[in-house]
Amino acid sequence: MPIAAALLSVAGLAGVAVAAPILTARRVRWATPAVYGASLVFSAVLLVCGLFGLLGGSAYWGGVRLPVGLPWVGANFAIDPLSAAFLIIVNLGAVVASFYAVGYGAHEEEPGRVLPFYPAFLAGMNLVVLAADAFSFLVAWEFMSLSSWALVMAHHHDPENRRAGYVYLLMASFGTLMLLLAFGLLAGPDGGYAFAAIRAAGHAPWLSGLVLILMLLGAGSKAGLVPLHVWLPLAHPAAPSHVSALMSGVMTKVAVYGFIRVVFDLAGQPAWWWAVVVLILGAASAVLGVLHAVLQRDLKRLLAYSTVENIGIVFIGLGLGLAFKTNDMAGAAALAVTAAIFHAFNHSLFKSLLFFGAGNVLTGAGERDIEKLGGLIHRMPETAYLFLGGCLAISALPPLNGFVSEWLILQAILISPELPQWALRFLVPASGAMLALAAALAAACFVRAFGITFLSRPRSPAAETAHEVGRWQLRAMYALIAICLVAGIFPGPFLDALSPASQLLVGGAMPKQPILPHLAIIPISESRSSYSGFLVFFFILMASWAAIRVIHNFASRAVRRAPPWDCGFPDPSPQTQYTADSFAQPIRRVFGPIAFRAKVTQTMPPPGDTAPARLTLSLRDLVWEFVYEPLEGAVLYAAERLNVLQFLTIRSYLSLVFAALVLLLVLVATWA
Amino acid sequence: MGLILAILVQGAQMVLVLALAPGLVGFTRKVKARLLRRQGPPILQPYRDLYRLVRKEAVLADNASWLFRNAPYLIFATTWVAAALVPTFATGLHFSWAADLIAITALLGSARFFLALAGMDIGTAFGGIGSSREMLFATLAEPAMIMIVFTVALVAGSTQLSTVAAFMVDHATLRVSLGLALIGLIIVALTENARVPVDNPATHLELTMVHEAMVLEYSGRHLAVIELAAALKLLLYISLIACIFAPWGIARQGDGLLEMAFGVVTFVGKLAVGGFLMVLFETAIAKMRVFRVPEFVGGALMLGFLGTLLLFVSRSF
Numbered sequence: 007m008p009i010a011a012a013l014l015s016v017a018g019l020a021g022v023a024v025a026a027p028i029l030t031a032r033r034v035r036w037a038t039p040a041v042y043g044a045s046l047v048f049s050a051v052l053l054v055c056g057l058f059g060l061l062g063g064s065a066y067w068g069g070v071r072l073p074v075g076l077p078w079v080g081a082n083f084a085i086d087p088l089s090a091a092f093l094i095i096v097n098l099g100a101v102v103a104s105f106y107a108v109g110y111g112a113h114e115e116e117p118g119r120v121l122p123f124y125p126a127f128l129a130g131m132n133l134v135v136l137a138a139d140a141f142s143f144l145v146a147w148e149f150m151s152l153s154s155w156a157l158v159m160a161h162h163h164d165p166e167n168r169r170a171g172y173v174y175l176l177m178a179s180f181g182t183l184m185l186l187l188a189f190g191l192l193a194g195p196d197g198g199y200a201f202a203a204i205r206a207a208g209h210a211p212w213l214s215g216l217v218l219i220l221m222l223l224g225a226g227s228k229a230g231l232v233p234l235h236v237w238l239p240l241a242h243p244a245a246p247s248h249v250s251a252l253m254s255g256v257m258t259k260v261a262v263y264g265f266i267r268v269v270f271d272l273a274g275q276p277a278w279w280w281a282v283v284v285l286i287l288g289a290a291s292a293v294l295g296v297l298h299a300v301l302q303r304d305l306k307r308l309l310a311y312s313t314v315e316n317i318g319i320v321f322i323g324l325g326l327g328l329a330f331k332t333n334d335m336a337g338a339a340a341l342a343v344t345a346a347i348f349h350a351f352n353h354s355l356f357k358s359l360l361f362f363g364a365g366n367v368l369t370g371a372g373e374r375d376i377e378k379l380g381g382l383i384h385r386m387p388e389t390a391y392l393f394l395g396g397c398l399a400i401s402a403l404p405p406l407n408g409f410v411s412e413w414l415i416l417q418a419i420l421i422s423p424e425l426p427q428w429a430l431r432f433l434v435p436a437s438g439a440m441l442a443l444a445a446a447l448a449a450a451c452f453v454r455a456f457g458i459t460f461l462s463r464p465r466s467p468a469a470e471t472a473h474e475v476g477r478w479q480l481r482a483m484y485a486l487i488a489i490c491l492v493a494g495i496f497p498g499p500f501l502d503a504l505s506p507a508s509q510l511l512v513g514g515a516m517p518k519q520p521i522l523p524h525l526a527i528i529p530i531s532e533s534r535s536s537y538s539g540f541l542v543f544f545f546i547l548m549a550s551w552a553a554i555r556v557i558h559n560f561a562s563r564a565v566r567r568a569p570p571w572d573c574g575f576p577d578p579s580p581q582t583q584y585t586a587d588s589f590a591q592p593i594r595r596v597f598g599p600i601a602f603r604a605k606v607t608q609t610m611p612p613p614g615d616t617a618p619a620r621l622t623l624s625l626r627d628l629v630w631e632f633v634y635e636p637l638e639g640a641v642l643y644a645a646e647r648l649n650v651l652q653f654l655t656i657r658s659y660l661s662l663v664f665a666a667l668v669l670l671l672v673l674v675a676t677w678a
Numbered sequence: 679m680g681l682i683l684a685i686l687v688q689g690a691q692m693v694l695v696l697a698l699a700p701g702l703v704g705f706t707r708k709v710k711a712r713l714l715r716r717q718g719p720p721i722l723q724p725y726r727d728l729y730r731l732v733r734k735e736a737v738l739a740d741n742a743s744w745l746f747r748n749a750p751y752l753i754f755a756t757t758w759v760a761a762a763l764v765p766t767f768a769t770g771l772h773f774s775w776a777a778d779l780i781a782i783t784a785l786l787g788s789a790r791f792f793l794a795l796a797g798m799d800i801g802t803a804f805g806g807i808g809s810s811r812e813m814l815f816a817t818l819a820e821p822a823m824i825m826i827v828f829t830v831a832l833v834a835g836s837t838q839l840s841t842v843a844a845f846m847v848d849h850a851t852l853r854v855s856l857g858l859a860l861i862g863l864i865i866v867a868l869t870e871n872a873r874v875p876v877d878n879p880a881t882h883l884e885l886t887m888v889h890e891a892m893v894l895e896y897s898g899r900h901l902a903v904i905e906l907a908a909a910l911k912l913l914l915y916i917s918l919i920a921c922i923f924a925p926w927g928i929a930r931q932g933d934g935l936l937e938m939a940f941g942v943v944t945f946v947g948k949l950a951v952g953g954f955l956m957v958l959f960e961t962a963i964a965k966m967r968v969f970r971v972p973e974f975v976g977g978a979l980m981l982g983f984l985g986t987l988l989l990f991v992s993r994s995f
Contacts (some may be wrong), residue, residue, distance in 0.1 A: 008926075046682065086742070153889075153939065172825070220946065238980040315936070332752055365846065380801065381741065381801070382926070383743045383744075383745060383799075384741070384743060387744075390833065394795075395746070397791075398788070400792065401787070401791060402784065403784060403787055403788040403791055404777070404781055404784050404785055404788060409781075409784055413780055413781065413784075414721075416824065417837070419828070420828065420831055420832065420837065423832060423989060423990045423993065430988065432987065433989040434875070434990070435825075435828065435983065435986045435990050436983075438825075438828060438986070439821055439824075439825055439979070439983050439986075441819060442821035442825065443817065443821040446787075446816055446817040446818070446819075446820035446821055447817050447820075449787060449790075449791055449813065449816065449817075449820075450813035450814070450817050453794045453795060453798075453809065453813050454790060454813070455796035456795060457794070457795055457799075457806075457809065458798070460744065461745065461795060461798045461799045461801070462798055462799065462800070462801030462806070463680070463741060471728055488802075497696035526776065527693075528773060530776065532842055533776045533778075533836055533838065534835065534836045534837070534841075535836060535838055536775040536776075536778065536838065536839045537777055537778060537781050538776040539774070541773060541776035541777075542759065542776060542781065544779055545755075545759040545762075545773075545776070546755045546756055546759055546955075547755075548753035548807035549754070549755035549758050550752055550754065550757055551901060552753055553751050553755065555749050557732055557899050557902075557903070561732040561733050561899060562732065562733050562734060562899055562988055563737070564735035564736070565735065565736050565737075565738055566735050566736070566737050566738070566739050567737075567738055567739075567740055568738070568739065568740070568742075569739065569740060570739040570740070570800045570801075570802055570895060571737075571739070571894065571895055571897075572800075572802040572804060572894070573804060573894065574798075576802065580801065580804075581804050581808060583801045583802070583803060583805020584798065584803060584805070584807065584810060588806065588810065589806060589809070589810045589813075590716075590810075591810070592810055592811060592813055592814040592968070592969075593813070594818060595969065596817075596818075596969075596972045641806075677868070
């Protein structure tokens with residue numbers, strides 16, 4: 007039974023978490039490799055459990071009930087195709103991150119602040135995916151949130167990190183509260199908290215609708231949906247890089263899992279307006295996330311914003327899935343949901359890869375601000391190569407994996423004119439346009455990220471003296487880029503593997519992907535569309551090889567090195583290069599006035615005056631301004647007003663208690 | 679036997695696009711010169727230029743990286759594969775289902791990604807300005823292209839170009855949505871190929887330039903390969919417009935060699951007409967300021983979106 011092995015491994019991770027502080031307190035020298043090595047082993051076992059659960063068929067599904075937790079429910083854990091799929095996503099990320107951390111963790115100044123929480127974080131994420139009742143789900147969710155909060159606070163000397171931790175804690179508690187209410191509504195007054203009981207009970211449409219809204223707030227805040235994304239760009243960069251990779255690449259997927267589990271599996275038949283809400287939020291996240299990302303200077307913050315974008319893409323897929331499911335178009339729904347889960351998987355791979363790359367840059371050059379980097383391709387050649395692979399994958403360029411999942415979502419959009427609801431018919435093409443816009447902006451964002459960081463000339467002494475990192479880090483990244491490539495050129499088996507999950511969620515599956523001819527994937531039927539990553543990859547390889555061979559053999563292969571041409575006036579100062587800000591300036595100028603109310607004011611001194619000219623730029627984060635600042639104002643206002651209640655006499659308190667009691671009794675009397 | 683023949687026809691398509699691409703560029707230059715009452719270089723001049731460049735030694739900047747040296751070949755290979763997947767003289771080629779129109783768009787995106795990175799490699803101001811602007815235009819041109827693909831795919835019921843071409847031959851009717859898509863596609867084609875209202879392929883060393891700024895540091899065989907890729911891209915867009923909006927004369931699946939030969943002749947004719955019309959438009963219009971371009975390309979995005987929306991409302995538009 008994989009579930010038993012999985013739970014034992016989670017227990018093992020918890021054991022590592024308990025042992026880690028003892029090791030660090032005794033200043034054992036091998037504490038770091040031991041903790042990460044043990045985490046790696048246990049995650050690998052969990053990964054195997056997930057693979058068995060997804061590929062092995064129903065023989066490996068099933069659950070257990072442990073006699074802890076709520077007395078009448080117990081603690082239920084189960085593996086079904088959906089949890090198996092996300093078990094793979096979580097633990098693939100965990101295995102690679104642990105491997106990376108064996109090398110990266112050696113640079114940690116205070117390992118005692120990271121080592122105990124890292125395995126606890128992994129255990130929490132795994133338990134969320136394995137949980138099969140609301141109580142264990144919420145406990146595991148909170149465990150995951152708190153352990154990751156502790157990791158965000160690992161470098162707490164930096165006041166920015168403390169603020170990030172504070173915002174994260176607030177958002178996480180808010181999210182858990184919403185989930186608590188959602189599960190409370192689903193379980194009903196009898197307290198049927200087991201997922202099986204929730205699934206069996208029918209739910210009123212208004213109740214399911216309310217659950218959807220609560221899930222969007224609860225799981226959406228963890229996943230980073232706009233406008234609940236504000237903590238991501240603060241918290242993800244604050245943690246050590248391998249933890250950033252896990253938080254951005256994997257924990258957001260656990261939130262996606264929670265959303266899918268409740269909305270597709272537990273909440274019953276969806277109404278059509280669910281799709282509207284999910285599509286709008288998904289499209290807004292995709293575009294706003296990448297517009298923020300393209301303007302960032304901090305490499306890790308840029309990556310965190312790009313996570314917001316990719317979560318938006320996943321939610322566009324899920325919204326399409328809901329739209330098709332509510333209209334009983336099982337095949338189309340299966341395509342959309344499979345594409346969404348596949349994109350979640352792909353994103354976990356290349357986002358981890360990119361965060362590892364950012365970690366390497368941080369180790370090698372000691373700098374996260376891309377304006378101070380440049381030319382790292384010469385000093386960190388392997389990191390540059392691997393980071394480039396991640397950039398290609400995340401920009402949805404063939405033949406890598408990011409393209410395949412976005413292509414599948416676009417194919418799902420092309421089926422949607424058959425939807426009967428008018429609102430969806432208008433919204434779906436709009437979200438398709440937003441998806442395409444986000445993909446194109448992502449390409450611009452990662453050209454900028456790679457070009458400014460790794461290409462051109464060094465912009466600071468730190469970049470000039472950067473050095474390549476150790477083997478552990480690089481090997482972890484090679485593993486990730488290899489999986490990205492395999493998923494990009496042989497996507498068929500991955501889609502086939504997800505068919506039991508889509509069967510569970512929408513009652514249909516994508517057509518079985520043919521091995522022959524030539525490993526093409528076919529989302530609906532062959533005459534409609536097909537794509538063969540393998541052939542595209544093969545042709546590109548052959549065409550470039552042929553071009554190189556022909557030119558080198560029959561023409562010239564001579565190379566001469568010379569100073570740069572630059573129209574005849576090369577300036578030796580690196581200051582004359584394009585900077586990250588100047589690269590983003592045209593995009594800011596086109597999209598900024600709408601998305602950020604960007605304002606540029608120039609003050610030129612009159613001719614003859616030697617005062618410097620000034621250029622001021624103001625960018626406004628509209629989400630902060632229109633959501634969080636009014637909210638903060640309202641909370642402060644309410645607190646001011648309620649402050650009076652702190653200074654009352656005992657008589658007044660007693661009469662308030664009495665009044666509350668009377669009020670509640672009246673309410674009970676009128677309702678019951 | 680059938681398989682070998684199919685692969686041979688596919689190979690013929692790959693060789694054909696490669697062989698015709700510089701000729702198309704030469705033809706457009708000649709027509710443009712004649713329209714300006716100049717004599718102009720001979721049509722075969724681009725072939726001679728390529729031959730000359732290929733034999734020269736490549737001069738690399740001191741700090742050029744491996745990316746700079748390999749990018750031209752990758753750009754060329756992705757563009758060539760994309761151009762070979764657009765039906766030119768025959769539909770239903772053996773590998774045509776390897777990538778649909780969305781994948782072809784994305785392949786061109788890969789080429790652009792490497793070109794923009796190559797522009798930034800040396801760390802000169804010109805390269806950076808070119809890359810930055812190219813990516814800006816792409817952020818609007820690519821979604822516009824996807825929306826146009828949507829419009830066409832909703833009409834033809836497929837994103838597969840062979841199926842689209844076959845559908846257009848059989849069921850060609852005037853449709854509002856297709857008209858919008860055609861205008862949008864022309865705008866995208868002008869933008870992507872750095873033609874006049876957006877960029878000027880004839881100038882060097884102007885602050886307005888985009889494409890030429892990115893390739894400024896290239897020389898010798900690297901430059902030759904990049905110029906060939908640019909020519910292939912121009913050919914790709916004209917054959918794409920021809921394949922969707924004027925597919926007549928194209929050989930169908932199962933047709934014999936005679937039909938294919940006829941297809942080649944009509945294809946060359948379509949290239950000539952397409953190139954001529956493009957140059958006519960270029961000669962009649964002035965170049966835009968850089969920040970007018972997003973409005974121009976944004977227009978294509980809106981047209982494509984409108985076409986898609988109309989088809990979502992009713993299949994008969």
